[in-house]
Amino acid sequence: MRIHIAADHAGFELKATLVEHLTAGGHDVVDHGADTYDAQDDYPSFCFSAGEAVVAEPGSLGIVLGGSGNGEQIAANKVRGVRAALAWDLDTATLARTHNDANVLSLGARKHSVDDAIAMVEAFLAEPFSGEARHQRRIDQLAAYEQR
Numbered sequence: 001m002r003i004h005i006a007a008d009h010a011g012f013e014l015k016a017t018l019v020e021h022l023t024a025g026g027h028d029v030v031d032h033g034a035d036t037y038d039a040q041d042d043y044p045s046f047c048f049s050a051g052e053a054v055v056a057e058p059g060s061l062g063i064v065l066g067g068s069g070n071g072e073q074i075a076a077n078k079v080r081g082v083r084a085a086l087a088w089d090l091d092t093a094t095l096a097r098t099h100n101d102a103n104v105l106s107l108g109a110r111k112h113s114v115d116d117a118i119a120m121v122e123a124f125l126a127e128p129f130s131g132e133a134r135h136q137r138r139i140d141q142l143a144a145y146e147q148r
Contacts (some may be wrong), residue, residue: 002060002126006032006050007109008043008072011065014117018063021118027125028126044075051079054103062104063121073106080146083139088112093120099128099135 006070006140007015012034022029032039032049047064047123054062062084064072069086076084085096088111096102105124129135 001029002057003032004030004032004050004053004057004060005065006043006045006046006061006072007065008034008035008046008067009037009039009041010067011072011107011109012037014107014114016063017114018121019063022121027112043072044078047072047075048079051076051082051084051104053078055081061125062105062144063124063127064104064106065076065109066106068107069108069111070108073104076104076106082114083142087120090120090123093124094127097124098130099136101129 005015005019019029019031029055030053032053033046043066054060066072070081073084073086076082082104083100083102083105085098085100085102086106087093091104096105105121107120117130
């Protein structure tokens with residue numbers, strides 16, 4: 001699977017770990033930055049880039065990382081067609097896909113151990129959208145509002 005990933009300085013180390021883990025697992029990972037550690041960098045451009053790539057490539061998924069994951073989720077969700085979800089445990093990572101057909105996962109690198117972050121990423125990637133009518137109806141409402 002193609003996975004677009006991005007992080008600011010706070011998620012920089014976790015991003016490197018995830019890129020290595022996902023690549024070893026056979027995924028095609030595209031890194032949208034940051035390319036070097038810079039404690040003063042700003043996350044929006046990295047998240048916009050990853051989100052735009054996910055939307056441009058249906059079937060791909062994205063991961064955005066920061067200190068809390070909150071700002072990164074907000075930034076990614078500014079890209080039309082992105083449904084980014086902030087996960088804080090396995091359940092929220094799974095439900096993001098099952099119920100919301102989220103195409104971008106946001107994680108707070110300062111909020112989780114590396115093992116927990118990997119587990120949430122794996123859960124997100126493995127879980128398909130349920131396709132249930134009630135969930136699709138809600139996604140369609142979001143998409144219609146986004147087009148206004």
